[in-house]
Amino acid sequence: MGKKQMNIDIEERRRIIMENKVKRDVYVFAIAFIIMGLVMIFFPQFTLEMLCYLIAAVLGILGVFNLVIYFTRDILKDVYRYDFVIGVMMILVAIIFVTKSELMINLIPVIMGIIVFWNGVTKLQRSIDLLRTGYSGWVFVLIISLMSIALGVFIILQPDFIAQAVMIIIGISLVFGGVSDVISLVLLGKRVKEIKDRMPIETQGSFVEEVVVDAVDPDTEGM
Numbered sequence: 001m002g003k004k005q006m007n008i009d010i011e012e013r014r015r016i017i018m019e020n021k022v023k024r025d026v027y028v029f030a031i032a033f034i035i036m037g038l039v040m041i042f043f044p045q046f047t048l049e050m051l052c053y054l055i056a057a058v059l060g061i062l063g064v065f066n067l068v069i070y071f072t073r074d075i076l077k078d079v080y081r082y083d084f085v086i087g088v089m090m091i092l093v094a095i096i097f098v099t100k101s102e103l104m105i106n107l108i109p110v111i112m113g114i115i116v117f118w119n120g121v122t123k124l125q126r127s128i129d130l131l132r133t134g135y136s137g138w139v140f141v142l143i144i145s146l147m148s149i150a151l152g153v154f155i156i157l158q159p160d161f162i163a164q165a166v167m168i169i170i171g172i173s174l175v176f177g178g179v180s181d182v183i184s185l186v187l188l189g190k191r192v193k194e195i196k197d198r199m200p201i202e203t204q205g206s207f208v209e210e211v212v213v214d215a216v217d218p219d220t221e222g223m
Contacts, residue, residue: 023185023189026181026185027182027185029178029181030177030178030179030181030182030185031178032178033174033175033177033178033181034174034175034178034179036171036174037170037171037172037173037174037175037176037177037178038171038175039171040167040168040170040171040174041167041168041171041172041175044163044164044165044167044168044171045164047167047171048101048105048163048164048167049101049102049105052097052098052101052104052105053097053098053101055094055097056093056094056095056097056098057094059090059091059093059094059097060090060091060094062087062090063086063087063088063089063090063091063094064087064091065087066083066084066086066087066090067083067084067087067088067091069083069087070083070084070087105159105160105163106159106160106163107159108159108163109155109156109159109160109162109163109166110155110156110159112155112162113151113152113153113154113155113156113159113162114152114156115152116148116151116152116155117148117149117152117153117155117156118152119148119152120145120146120147120148120149120150120151120152121145121149122145123141123144123145123148124142124145124146124149126141126145127139127141127142127145
């Protein structure tokens with residue numbers, strides 16, 4: 001029984017260590033999410049600039065990687081690969097992201113606005129097609145298409161506002177996620193503690209029953 005109890009104690013210590021590690025990791029990620037979210041909410045322009053620099057860094061690293069591959073591989077084996085061109089283009093785009101970060105910040109929403117506008121115009125044509133076929137539900141499609149067109153125009157004309165609004169929305173989502181993680185972990189820990197507080201009595205009862213069963217062994221009783 002002593003060896004069995006010692007094994008149980010070792011497993012219990014391992015479980016506690018693992019639980020503490022998981023809790024620590026969750027708290028670290030939750031706090032990181034909250035901090036990043038607050039930065040995005042109160043400093044959206046700064047966040048966008050940092051995002052541009054991050055994209056530039058990733059593109060620059062990938063560009064250098066492609067150039068290294070180009071100059072180290074056997075040219076006779078892979079003649080039709082374009083590692084050099086891809087590498088140079090990635091580095092060029094990375095430089096643009098760094099030197100023209102404000103332009104890139106405004107350009108991304110404009111591209112999104114053009115896509116939304118194009119989608120609205122496509123739906124507008126569908127509503128006209130439905131009208132020409134005599135379908136009564138063409139008005140609903142027309143309203144949706146006009147809303148999409150108006151939204152696309154707004155995004156194109158207000159790219160800076162849209163970019164900062166997106167950052168704020170993402171920031172709010174991160175703060176909500178971090179806070180909810182902390183709350184859920186605290187509630188879970190409280191519930192587990194309540195269950196553990198009731199376990200000694202139950203464990204003691206099962207332990208006594210086990211001892212009784214071991215003591216009244218059928219083979220031994222028969223002897």
